Amino acid sequence: MTSSVFDSERLLFTPATPDTNAIPIIFAFPNEYSVGITSLGYQVVWATLAMRNDVQVSRLFTDTHEQLPRTPEIVGFSISWELDYVNILNLLESLEIPILATSRNDSQPIVFGGGPVLTANPEPFADFFDVILLGDGENLLGNFIEAYKEVRNASRQTQLKRLAQIPGIYVPSLYAVEYHAIDGAVKSINPISPEIPAVVQKQTYRGNMLSASTVVTEKAAWENIYMVEVVRSCPEMCRFCLASYLTLPFRTASLESSLIPAIERGLEVTNRLGLLGASVTQHPEI
Ligand code: SF4
Structure with missing residues (x-):
């Protein structure tokens, strides 16, 4: 170790x-x-x-x-x-x-x-x-x-x-x-007892600030990659597709308040960016 x-x-x-x-x-x-x-x-x-x-x-x-x-x-x-x-x-x-x-x-x-x-x-x-x-x-x-x-x-x-x-x-x-x-x-x-909720509701985040890398390293499988989440889910909803159905509804990261600031932070430490999402090209401002 x-x-x-x-x-x-x-x-x-x-x-x-x-x-x-x-x-x-x-x-x-x-x-x-x-x-x-x-x-x-x-x-x-x-x-x-x-x-x-x-x-x-x-x-x-x-x-x-x-x-x-x-x-x-x-x-x-x-x-x-x-x-x-x-x-x-x-x-x-x-x-x-x-x-x-x-x-x-x-x-x-x-x-x-x-x-x-x-x-x-x-x-x-x-x-x-x-x-x-x-x-x-x-x-x-x-x-x-x-x-x-x-x-x-x-x-x-x-x-x-x-x-x-x-x-x-x-x-x-x-x-x-x-x-x-x-x-x-x-x-x-x-x-098994009445005080336990009968249904557990899967949680859905509805903000327009999506995720971005918190660490960049040459030891990652994608060396020195800085990742930004551009979209979550996908509006095509192909019936077999977990990436779409699991995370519905389709959400897009705000360009001004989420994507651009995140990318600027990433560019301070690396020149490799990864745009993540089931359907990145569905972002309206791609
Ligand atoms: S990510 Fe691809 S496979 Fe999945 S719903 Fe969208 S278009 Fe279909």
């Missing part, structure tokens, strides 16, 4: 100095550093956590990590590809965290997951997560941390019940899932 890859990073944000009682969080990407750091979603969530002084976040990849807390309270995964799932289980084992959520006790961290794969279908791997964040992370992540702070010293069960009240947070252990057959479709999903 080496931390030298982190030395090549040029940050486009200022990390906060964590408070003395900051919540220790490990935020993982279940693949190698070069892959994870090229994920705009991972970059943005990590920076969002790193800019808060009420948390102390450490990054973990399959091939390297920052200095990890001895007793993390929260362990999170950003999941972009289904084939990375096995790496999640390996990373949990390496952290000596039981892989099944129901086997974790009060002294073990809350394990959360988010990202396009889990938003599209959380159920196949629901047994491994205490908490699954569904939809856009812009507001969801902050709401998750704030709710956790309210119940930080409570029992695991109390924590999970509180977190389940946050729109967009699915706590699989608080729902009973029935199938038509052992290899068949889901028949029903019902909360």
Whole structure:
């Protein structure tokens, strides 16, 4: 293990100095550093956590990590590809965290997951997560941390019940899932007690400020790339297309207040720009 890859990073944000009682969080990407750091979603969530002084976040990849807390309270995964799932289980084992959520006790961290794969279908791997964040992370992540702070010293069960009240947070252990057959479709999903919401609403961010890179590094899979999100979703809505349906409605970044300032920030550290979106050319001002 080496931390030298982190030395090549040029940050486009200022990390906060964590408070003395900051919540220790490990935020993982279940693949190698070069892959994870090229994920705009991972970059943005990590920076969002790193800019808060009420948390102390450490990054973990399959091939390297920052200095990890001895007793993390929260362990999170950003999941972009289904084939990375096995790496999640390996990373949990390496952290000596039981892989099944129901086997974790009060002294073990809350394990959360988010990202396009889990938003599209959380159920196949629901047994491994205490908490699954569904939809856009812009507001969801902050709401998750704030709710956790309210119940930080409570029992695991109390924590999970509180977190389940946050729109967009699915706590699989608080729902009973029935199938038509052992290899068949889901028949029903019902909360196990009346105070748990019957429906978890996927969160949709409706602002016109979309994401941009928070870190540029030569170690990324796309060397020194600075990424800006130009559009989210796609108005064509081809029936097979997850990139369109998962993130509806179609949204475009504001040219004046989002895209141009973001690109100017990126050009200060690199001359490689990546325009991201399912359908970049659908931006009305392309
Ligand atoms: S991104 Fe491409 S495949 Fe997806 S809905 Fe748009 S045009 Fe269709």
